Structure formats: C-alpha cells, structure tokens
Amino acid sequence: MDWTDLQHFLALAREGTLSAAARSLNVDHVTVARRVAALEASLSLRLVDRRPRSYELTEDGKRIAKIAAPMTDTAFAVERAVQASKSGIGGDITISAPPSLANVLIAPKLIRLRQQHPGIRIKLIGEKRTASLNRREADLALRLSRPSEPGLIARKIGYFEFALYGSPDYLKTTPPHAFAFIAYDSSMDDVPQQRWMMRFAASREIVLRSNDLENQAAAARTGMGLAALPKFLGEADPRLERHDIGGRPVGREVWLVVHRDLRRTPTVRIVAGFIEDCLA
Amino acid sequence: MDWTDLQHFLALAREGTLSAAARSLNVDHVTVARRVAALEASLSLRLVDRRPRSYELTEDGKRIAKIAAPMTDTAFAVERAVQASKSGIGGDITISAPPSLANVLIAPKLIRLRQQHPGIRIKLIGEKRTASLNRREADLALRLSRPSEPGLIARKIGYFEFALYGSPDYLKTTPPHAFAFIAYDSSMDDVPQQRWMMRFAASREIVLRSNDLENQAAAARTGMGLAALPKFLGEADPRLERHDIGGRPVGREVWLVVHRDLRRTPTVRIVAGFIEDCLA
DNA sequence: GTCCATTTGTGCGAATTCTCACAACAAGAT
DNA sequence: ATCTTGTTGTGAGAATTCGCACAAATGGAC
Structure with a gap:
C-alpha cells in the first residue's frame, strides 16, 4: 500500500x-x-x-x-519535531493573527525583527479563520480568547479596549439620537464588542455591516456613522474621533499561542518575544 | 513532506x-x-x-x-481494516505455524479446504520465527504458548505429547544404558520437551543436534539414536517405534492466534475453523 | 435568461522515478 | 588463498507519474 x-x-x-x-x-x-x-x-x-x-x-x-x-496527525507531529530540532536561528516562521492586529501592530514593526535576525523569514497571515497550529498552518498565533485545543500553550500578552469612532465632522454635526452605526455582519453578533455596541445603539439604525474591520474604519472616516474600533486603531488616526459613552468599556484579551512541540525552538522563542514587544 | x-x-x-x-x-x-x-x-x-x-x-x-x-502501526491497522471489510468469502489468507505442525497436520488437509472454498488462496509459512500478526505477516498463527501481545486473540485448540522414538531395529539391539540421543541445538535448551529428554538422557551421549524436527526424525529413522518427537509425527511412521519411559509425559498446548481486527472476517473464520478441525 | 465560479473528466507532453546491471568493498566460510 | 554472501554506490534506459490545457456540467448571482 x-x-x-x-x-x-x-x-x-x-x-x-x-x-x-x-x-x-x-x-x-x-x-x-x-x-x-x-x-x-x-x-x-x-x-x-x-x-x-x-x-x-x-x-x-x-x-x-x-x-x-x-x-495525518503523526505526520504533522513529525514536521513540528523537525522544526523544533533546527537549533540555529533562522528559517520560515508563520504567524497567524486577526487582520487588524496583524496590520496595525505587527506588520509595521517587522522591519525591526528583520534587522536583528536577517535569517528569519516571516510569513504573516491575517485571517479571521483561526489557523490550526496542530496542522502547522502557523507556528505562532494571536487569538482574542484562550484556545482550548490540546497540545497548545497560550499566554496572555495584552489587552485592548474598544471605543466608538466617527469622523470629527460627523460627531460635530450629528445629535446623538440620530447616530447611525457600522457593525460586523450578523454572524458576529455574539462577539463582545458587537453586543456592547448593539446595546448602546438600541433602536438607532445600522447603516452598514461588514465583516472587515478596515472597511468599517474606512466607512466611519467618511462620516457614515459610528463604528466600534479598537483604540489602538482609532486613536492613531486623525480622521477619526472618539465618542465616549458611559458604562464599563469593552475590551478583548490577546493571547499568544504556540504548539508545545515548538515552545523551546530558538527561532520561535525570538519571534514570540518580538510579538510580545509589539503588544506591550 | x-x-x-x-x-x-x-x-x-x-x-x-x-x-x-x-x-x-x-x-x-x-x-x-x-x-x-x-x-x-x-x-x-x-x-x-x-x-x-x-x-x-x-x-x-x-x-x-x-x-x-x-x-507504520496505523498503516497496518488500515490494511487489517481493509481485509476485515471484505465481506465475501475468498482472497488470500496467510497462516504461520511451526514447521512440523504445518507439514504434518495442516498441509495434507488443505485440499479439503480448497474443495469447499475454491475462492480462498492459502499461503502457509512454516517458520520457527513467530510471524507478527500486527505487521500482518500472517492472518492466522499457530503457537505453542499463549502470546501476550496486545490486540491479539488466542484460543487453545489442541494439545499434543512428546515421546522418544527410534528405529525398531535400534530399539531391539541397543540396551537402554547405551542409548544415544538426538536433540535440538542448545539455543532450545529451555523448551519443555528438550528439558524433559535431557533429564532422561542424563549422562548418555547426544549424538546429533539439529534445529529442525524433520532432520531429527530422519536421523532417528536411520538408527542413530532416540529423538523426542510429537506423537502425531512418530505414531504415523512405521519406521519409528516409541520407547516409553516412566514419569509424567511432556506436552505442548496449541494456540490459534488471530488479530482482533480480523476476528469477525468471514474468510478468516472459515480458515480458523478448518485449522481447528485439523487439530481435533 | 446570462454570466461566473466551481467541480470533475480527458488527452498529451514533460518531468520524474524506478529498476536493472554492474562495480567496489568487506566479512566470513571453505 | 579463494569463494560466497551481503553491503552501498553509479549510470542508463524504461516505465510511471504529474501538470497543464481544455471540456462538460451544475448551481448561484444578477
């Protein structure tokens, strides 16, 4: 056979x-x-x-x-073992992260990692779909909640809050009772930031639904309404202004996940440390 | 990869x-x-x-x-599963058995099985080395003691005794104190029939050591001395005569072994039944 | 309805892989 | 000393496998 x-x-x-x-x-x-x-x-x-x-x-x-x-499982275990036995620093490392985190917090700083360790080639995939570390679709992953899969080691390395953002002009000219909102599509109705915004929006209109946070931000910039965006994204953009509301703010934890088999690999450790710095 | x-x-x-x-x-x-x-x-x-x-x-x-x-283990498990899912009666079945059992008790009766089930092709390997059922070197095995490997099902299907045999002429002309003996080589000193014969031989000479029971029988037929042979082998041969000695006779159990995965396969069941009949 | 994306099937040329035959070498038997 | 047996290594031709281009068919979007 x-x-x-x-x-x-x-x-x-x-x-x-x-x-x-x-x-x-x-x-x-x-x-x-x-x-x-x-x-x-x-x-x-x-x-x-x-x-x-x-x-x-x-x-x-x-x-x-x-x-x-x-x-199949054993074959992937072999691949992880091979990766783990590469003692030198260098090689290909794949990072999976939510698109917004990847684009805003990781990608701009990659140049620094590249300067310190030219042998390391990074592959950064920003996907909503959680890549399988078991199947070695990624070596390191950033997740917004603690994963439960066996064989995975997770450490909480950060926390960020959401706030509502709109264009400065929109916030100046629109009375709060007339606010319009920009949300994820309904498949995401269960995530905390969506529930938080929906509760605040109450009966006011949702004018756009998009499954892409960048799209929501772009729409908010043009004055279409308010979007729930991470502060690390909204604060850095002069075309967006925060609209504070009362109550407890909503936030998400950031977990760094690595497979147990790769935990001690030098290259993986270095990249993991780099990602921690990005989130600090 | x-x-x-x-x-x-x-x-x-x-x-x-x-x-x-x-x-x-x-x-x-x-x-x-x-x-x-x-x-x-x-x-x-x-x-x-x-x-x-x-x-x-x-x-x-x-x-x-x-x-x-x-x-590798999983691959063999797949092969066994494939074999097990062949619902019809027929195909290749490999039997592993000690050479003497294979030659004397199984082989001569195979023609009957062939007549009843022409679709079944038997491969009979008479080897001292115990074939691995896990690695699918055989589908069915006859062993002289209960195997302990996991995943294997064993059933005791027979028992045979040993006796000392020599040529009729040799027994008539040789006084017991001058008996010579034919034995397995010293790597087999621990098997029961060898220990039994050695104890009886005491200080008398061992004139031939062979790891093949057929060779021992042949030597005994020519009048070279006494060999410890299974009764099913010695009694059927007019050129051999039994020499009874006192004490408890020595015997071996016969175990029929099959892998758990193949237990219920129709063809395997039929062949297992056939082997039981051979030993009855 | 039409168009587009996705799926499986077919034929052919190119690239790869396998087997065979032979070689070199060592260890053990005669 | 010679012969046999069992290793691994090399080169060439044959056999196999793969990918590409194209086709047919289905379901969904518009």
Whole structure:
C-alpha cells in the first residue's frame, strides 16, 4: 500500500472535494483523483462513490478514513519535531493573527525583527479563520480568547479596549439620537464588542455591516456613522474621533499561542518575544 | 513532506540497512537510498550518517523515527481494516505455524479446504520465527504458548505429547544404558520437551543436534539414536517405534492466534475453523 | 435568461522515478 | 588463498507519474 495514496485519500476525506484536497496538498486535482483510484485498486475496495459533481465516501471509505486519520496527525507531529530540532536561528516562521492586529501592530514593526535576525523569514497571515497550529498552518498565533485545543500553550500578552469612532465632522454635526452605526455582519453578533455596541445603539439604525474591520474604519472616516474600533486603531488616526459613552468599556484579551512541540525552538522563542514587544 | 519518503525512512530505521529495508518494501535498495535522501532534503535535516558499509541514524534521525513510528502501526491497522471489510468469502489468507505442525497436520488437509472454498488462496509459512500478526505477516498463527501481545486473540485448540522414538531395529539391539540421543541445538535448551529428554538422557551421549524436527526424525529413522518427537509425527511412521519411559509425559498446548481486527472476517473464520478441525 | 465560479473528466507532453546491471568493498566460510 | 554472501554506490534506459490545457456540467448571482 502506497502511503502517498493514503495521504491523498485522507485529504479528500477531510476536504470533501477533489479540488479542495488538491489545494491543501498543492497538487493538481487530477492527481488526487488518480491516487484515490490507485488506492482503491491496490486495496480492491471501493472507497468513494463518483457522483456527477462530487465525490462521496462509501461506508468502507468512511471507516478506513477514520482508522487512517491518526497518520495525518503523526505526520504533522513529525514536521513540528523537525522544526523544533533546527537549533540555529533562522528559517520560515508563520504567524497567524486577526487582520487588524496583524496590520496595525505587527506588520509595521517587522522591519525591526528583520534587522536583528536577517535569517528569519516571516510569513504573516491575517485571517479571521483561526489557523490550526496542530496542522502547522502557523507556528505562532494571536487569538482574542484562550484556545482550548490540546497540545497548545497560550499566554496572555495584552489587552485592548474598544471605543466608538466617527469622523470629527460627523460627531460635530450629528445629535446623538440620530447616530447611525457600522457593525460586523450578523454572524458576529455574539462577539463582545458587537453586543456592547448593539446595546448602546438600541433602536438607532445600522447603516452598514461588514465583516472587515478596515472597511468599517474606512466607512466611519467618511462620516457614515459610528463604528466600534479598537483604540489602538482609532486613536492613531486623525480622521477619526472618539465618542465616549458611559458604562464599563469593552475590551478583548490577546493571547499568544504556540504548539508545545515548538515552545523551546530558538527561532520561535525570538519571534514570540518580538510579538510580545509589539503588544506591550 | 512526502509520506512515501517517510515510509522508506521508517523501514530503514527499523531494518537497519538499505538492503533489508528494500526487501521489506519490495523495492530496489537504490530507491530506499534516494527516498531517504529526498526526505532529508525536504526537511533540511540530516537523518543518517552514510558510513562506508552501513547507514546509521543520526540523533535527529532517531528522534524523528521514534515520533513517526506510529504511522507504520496505523498503516497496518488500515490494511487489517481493509481485509476485515471484505465481506465475501475468498482472497488470500496467510497462516504461520511451526514447521512440523504445518507439514504434518495442516498441509495434507488443505485440499479439503480448497474443495469447499475454491475462492480462498492459502499461503502457509512454516517458520520457527513467530510471524507478527500486527505487521500482518500472517492472518492466522499457530503457537505453542499463549502470546501476550496486545490486540491479539488466542484460543487453545489442541494439545499434543512428546515421546522418544527410534528405529525398531535400534530399539531391539541397543540396551537402554547405551542409548544415544538426538536433540535440538542448545539455543532450545529451555523448551519443555528438550528439558524433559535431557533429564532422561542424563549422562548418555547426544549424538546429533539439529534445529529442525524433520532432520531429527530422519536421523532417528536411520538408527542413530532416540529423538523426542510429537506423537502425531512418530505414531504415523512405521519406521519409528516409541520407547516409553516412566514419569509424567511432556506436552505442548496449541494456540490459534488471530488479530482482533480480523476476528469477525468471514474468510478468516472459515480458515480458523478448518485449522481447528485439523487439530481435533 | 446570462454570466461566473466551481467541480470533475480527458488527452498529451514533460518531468520524474524506478529498476536493472554492474562495480567496489568487506566479512566470513571453505 | 579463494569463494560466497551481503553491503552501498553509479549510470542508463524504461516505465510511471504529474501538470497543464481544455471540456462538460451544475448551481448561484444578477
């Protein structure tokens, strides 16, 4: 049995489609199709039903995928072990962080890290989707709440508060009872800053919903309404002015997350220290 | 990271040499060398020291091999699961048994199994070395003592006794105090039948040591001395005559061993039943 | 309805990988 | 001393595999 065939089959089982599996493996979708077919042939067992527009696992395929799944975990553990045994300082480090944190707090200071340690190549991915450290989609991650996955080490390295911001002109000319608001889309209704702003907005109108904080900030700058923005973002921008409201301010903690296997790697430690400095 | 590269590296780590790893994988030794080199290149990590006539794992290599080893176990678990999900009766079944049991009790009756179930292809390996059911070197095994490995199901399906046999002529012409004996080599001094015979032989001479029971039987037939043979082997041969001695006879239990994962497979059940009949 | 994005399937040329044959060398047996 | 057996290493041709370009089909957006 060819292990690479198994790898491709597991990717298909995990991703659901040939194309998605191919993307996750960085190969052509045809290759995935061929390797799955090869695996079926070598096992003399039908693993997938080829439906017109989709691949669906057979019962046998589901059982085999479940049994074989630990191989993927072990393979990633190997990759982490390899990364961990690189004793020198240098190499590729991937950081995953919420886009706003990445753009405002991390990216502008990367030049300093680069000067101190030219051997380190940073890959910074600003994604809402939390990258999996277990699957080694990132070596370090910034999260806004403590992760619970096993094998991960989290440390609280910062805290920031939100405030409402609008353009100076908008705040001067608009009476509070006529305020309009800019919010995340409704899938984010449960995050603290959204709930906080919604409570304050009460029945007043929400004129824009965007899942991108930068878009909200841009809209607020043009005088479209008030947006709940992190202070580190709003205070630095002269085109935005804070509108203080009463009550307890809302804030989020910032957690730095690293996999246990990579904790002691010199390069990872250095980058982790750098990120802490960025948040200080 | 290519999983097949890992597979080849693990085979090398397990077997110790390129050639042995190549044999276990049914490929050319050059292939193993290249895949290990490819793995090293893709990880940027030296895994082996190439010494003049041997490959030796580096410290990194040992650590990686240890971490990755579970992948091999899982791969074999997949193969067993595949075997187990073959619902029809038929296919290849490998039986491992001590040579004497295989030759005398199993092999002659295989024709009956073949007649009843033409779809089943049996591979019978008579080896002293106990084949690994975990590594799927065999689907069913006969052992003379209860195995302790985890995941294996053992059932006692038989019992046979040993007796001393010599040629009829030898027994007629030789007085007991002049008996000569035929034994296993000294690596087998601890097995019960050997201890039993040695105690009876006391100071009398051992004229032949062989690790093959068939050789011992052949020597006994020619009148070279007495050999401790299973009764099922000695009684059926007119050229051998039993020499009874006092005391409690020595015997061995026969255990039928199957992996838990294959227990319920129809084909395996049928073959297991057949083997039980052979021993009854 | 039309357009766009996404999915799987096919044919072909290019790149890669594998096996085979042979070589060099060491260790042990005869 | 010679022969056999078992290592690893090298080069070349054959076999395999891969990716690309294109096609067909479906579902959703507008």
